[in-house]
Amino acid sequence: MSGTMKNNENLVVVHLSATAVYVVIGNVVSAKDIRILGVGQVKNSDFYQGQIKHRERLQGAIKQAIQEAEDTANCRVHSVWLTLATPELSSKNSAGEVKVEDEVVRAKDMVQALANAKSRDLSSDYYLMHCCQQGIYVDEQDFMVDDVIEMMAHNITVMYHMMMMPVASRQNIQKLLQSCDVGIDHIVFDAVTSAEYSLMTEERQQGVCLVDIGASTTSICVYKENKLIFTHCIATGSHEVTMDISADFGISMIEAEKLKKSHGTADVNSVDPSAFFLFKPQGSGDEINIGIYNLARIIEARYVQIFTEVARQLHEAGLIGYIDKGIVLTGGGSTIKGMIPFAKKLLKMPVVLTNTHPAISAYNHFDNDESFKLLNSQVNDRAYQTAFGTLLYSQSEQFRRSEKK
Numbered sequence: 001m002s003g004t005m006k007n008n009e010n011l012v013v014v015h016l017s018a019t020a021v022y023v024v025i026g027n028v029v030s031a032k033d034i035r036i037l038g039v040g041q042v043k044n045s046d047f048y049q050g051q052i053k054h055r056e057r058l059q060g061a062i063k064q065a066i067q068e069a070e071d072t073a074n075c076r077v078h079s080v081w082l083t084l085a086t087p088e089l090s091s092k093n094s095a096g097e098v099k100v101e102d103e104v105v106r107a108k109d110m111v112q113a114l115a116n117a118k119s120r121d122l123s124s125d126y127y128l129m130h131c132c133q134q135g136i137y138v139d140e141q142d143f144m145v146d147d148v149i150e151m152m153a154h155n156i157t158v159m160y161h162m163m164m165m166p167v168a169s170r171q172n173i174q175k176l177l178q179s180c181d182v183g184i185d186h187i188v189f190d191a192v193t194s195a196e197y198s199l200m201t202e203e204r205q206q207g208v209c210l211v212d213i214g215a216s217t218t219s220i221c222v223y224k225e226n227k228l229i230f231t232h233c234i235a236t237g238s239h240e241v242t243m244d245i246s247a248d249f250g251i252s253m254i255e256a257e258k259l260k261k262s263h264g265t266a267d268v269n270s271v272d273p274s275a276f277f278l279f280k281p282q283g284s285g286d287e288i289n290i291g292i293y294n295l296a297r298i299i300e301a302r303y304v305q306i307f308t309e310v311a312r313q314l315h316e317a318g319l320i321g322y323i324d325k326g327i328v329l330t331g332g333g334s335t336i337k338g339m340i341p342f343a344k345k346l347l348k349m350p351v352v353l354t355n356t357h358p359a360i361s362a363y364n365h366f367d368n369d370e371s372f373k374l375l376n377s378q379v380n381d382r383a384y385q386t387a388f389g390t391l392l393y394s395q396s397e398q399f400r401r402s403e404k405k
Contacts, residue, residue: 010037011394012069012077014062014177015190015387016047016084018216018239019332021061023069024387025077027363031395034388035363038073039378040065049216049235050086050165052172062180072375074365079183082173083390085190085217087235090164093134094121097157105148105156113158121162127170129187133401134159134227146401160402161228163189188393189231190386191219194330196396197389198354199223208325211310212386213333215239218306220313224322228398232313234306238333241302248298249290251281259295260336266303267338268296269345300342306333307346326350330385356380360388 009029015022023040044061046054066077096117098109114131122128135144137157148156170187177184195210204223212219214237222230245264246256259279265271275292314320326349329339334353343351362376378384393399 010075011391012066012080012182013387013390014066014080014082014182015384015390016058016062016082017190017214017386018045018048018237019214020044020383021047021058021065022384022387023062023065023077023080024384024391025069025073025075026360026388026391028391028395031392032359033361034359034391034395035361036375036379036388037075037363037365038069038071039375039384039387040068040070040072041378041383042068045215047084050084050088050169050233052176055176059176059179062177066180066182072371077182079185080177081185081390081394082177082187083190083193083386084173084187085212085214085219085233086165086169087217087233088165088169089129089189089231089233090126091231092121092162093229094160094162095157096120096160097155099155100153103152103154105151105153107149109156110149110158113156114160117158117160117162122164125167126164127167128162129165129170130163130189130192131402132161132163132192132228132398134161134229146397161231163192163231188390189219189221189233190214191221191231191233192228193389193393194219194354194386195221195223195228195389196393197357197360197385198328198330201226203325203328206324207322208328209310209314209319209323210328210330211307211334212331213238213306213329214331215333218310218331218333220310222314222317222319222323229322230314230317230319234309234313236302236306236309238331238336241299241333241336244298244302245295248294249279249288251279255279255281259290260299263290263292263295264299264336265296265338266299266336266342268293268300268342270338270341271296296338299336303336303339303342304346307343311347323349326352328352328354330354330382332383335382354382354385357385357388357392359392 027035042061042065046058096113207224218234
């Protein structure tokens, strides 16, 4: 990356979602000081449930979003961190054992540990998208440590959480980004980057589940004792809520989305059953009666399905007892009115929405106030939280301890 700022810690993130392509350029001073130089956002629905639906249109959107961010930041982008969700995600907790030569642990032993874990748990048709080191057992000790380089040991067992995707899907994404004239530094599952933005250390320590409700997917990750222990991606999101409203009332998807935002709620109990409003669909001379209670019932039904699947995944993995701090919600699909009381009642556990992160700020490198004001407002837009989380993740202990492929 070249430009006006010579600091080589300028990082670029591309976040592919089902509704838009987001690009963020940040000057990473430290984990507590990340200055946003430029952002780009182009509406696009051609990356849906982890699949490229229309390559040319998506390529155009990525190029345009990068161009917007470059213009604001006054620099050029050559390589990016990519964050995305895909229901093709296959994840598991794995271990790599190594017999230590000369009884002193070296960097090569850590590399070998990962190679051993991969050979055990990574099939030939899957690519290791992202890997988080959970800790290391030394010899016969029954507790994990975080770093063993230069320590005396006979054997080490390194524990990992591995996130994998099909090789073919990875290759398609790589070719797509190459056609936009950028390389990929790292690919990171979006729940992990959202978690970096959203979760406090205390929550990760005590046990917490982050649920990121996007348009086409719902991503989950669970932390306990400050370690990532579970990730999963469900092929359902808030787009289905809009589809349900569209089908039930016989209106367009655009109108259904507007209705959902203006009059919708996930909390049926908060609605007066007799309340209604008149709505005039486009291209129709007749107004229709929309019962607010009926609208809420439609919305609630789909969110019940999403959260029931989240709970099922947590139950199957035996994790319900681990998440003392409950659920933290993020993603566009979590912002609908009534979400918190609805989710608390359904899941019978604490549920909160994410807050903004103090380390992220707009950097004033402009010669006019208007440009800075615009960037400042964009930095406070929830839609960028996953991309900002990727910048934070690049500075995290978790990333530093994990393998650098």
